[in-house]
Amino acid sequence: MRFGIFSDVHANLEALHAVLEAYQEERIDTYICAGDIVGYGANPFECIKKITGLPGVIIVAGNHDWAVVDLVKTDYFNDYAYEAIVWTRRELAGIFDDFLKSLKLYFRVSDLIAVHGTLEYPEKFHYMIDFATAKSNFGMFSQNACFVGHTHSPGFFTKEPGGDISFSRGGEFKIMSGAQYIVNVGSVGQPRDYDSRAAYCVFDTETGEIAIKRVQYDREKARQKIIAAGLPRVLGDRLLTGM
Ligand SMILES: [Fe+2]
Incomplete structure (x- = not known):
């Protein structure tokens, strides 16, 4: 089985198109979207339509997805993120x-x-950003791999058979017997690791290979749409730097 796992599309249709096109080369059996389809970008409607249209897709909730429908509080959102949630609610008009x-x-x-x-x-949407968090999460699953998003920065924690935990940024690796992994697949539509390309992940359960990949997309078009929509300009500008 080959899984195509991606996260944090954030209503960036140009980045989503580029990732789905790149997946065409990957013989994916099942797609998993790890949350935050909406928020920040100008095409929430189109991105939901596109992702829900992927055959057999599995989608988990992101904090922005739930913020739109008031299932999480927005008082910890920064001003730009909050403004984008209000805009997204208006744009979607309750349809989804x-x-x-x-x-x-x-x-x-x-x-x-x-x-x-x-x-x-x-439900609290904490960030998988440090060894203490990774360590407690490793105690909560028995599978070889746990896939996450939310930080917009790809990488993976490895728990060796002896219990040692290490972290590595991106790339490709093969599951080691007896080891476990927490893989952050990064962000399709708003990367924050100073690499402006869209991120996506492929997991082949037969070979045990996991790859975090990047693909270029039309960032300027996505940026212009954000500005034209009246969303905070900074949300478009940051697409150019990947931060
Ligand atoms: Fe996100």
Whole structure:
């Protein structure tokens, strides 16, 4: 089975198109979207349509998806993020409220588990950003790999058979017998690791290979749409720097 796992599209249709085109070369059996389809970008409607149209796709909830339908508080959102949520609510006009409310917090099968933030209190959308968080999460799943998003910065934690935990940024690797991994697949539509290309991940359960990949897209077009929509200009500008 080959999984195509991606996250944090954030209503960036240009980046989503580029990633889905790149996936055409990957013989994907099942797509998993690890949350935050909407927020920040100018095409929430089109991105939801596109992603929900992928055959057999599995989608977990992101904090922005739930913020649109009031399932999470927005008082911890920064001003730009909050403004984008208000804009997105208006743009979607309630059309996808039932869909957004129906999203589950995590997805679990024998080969993997996927969640937007962390497995510990997934409804609180904490960030998988340090060794202490990774360590407590490693105690919460038995599969070889847990896939996350939310930080917009790809990389993976490895828990060696002896229990040592290390971190590595991006790239490709093969599952080691007895080891476990927490893989952050990065962001399709708003990368924040100073690499402005869209990020996506492929997991082949037969070979045990996991690859975090990047693809160029028309950033300027996505930026112009954000500005034309009246969204905060900074949300478009940051697409050019990947931060
Ligand atoms: Fe996000």
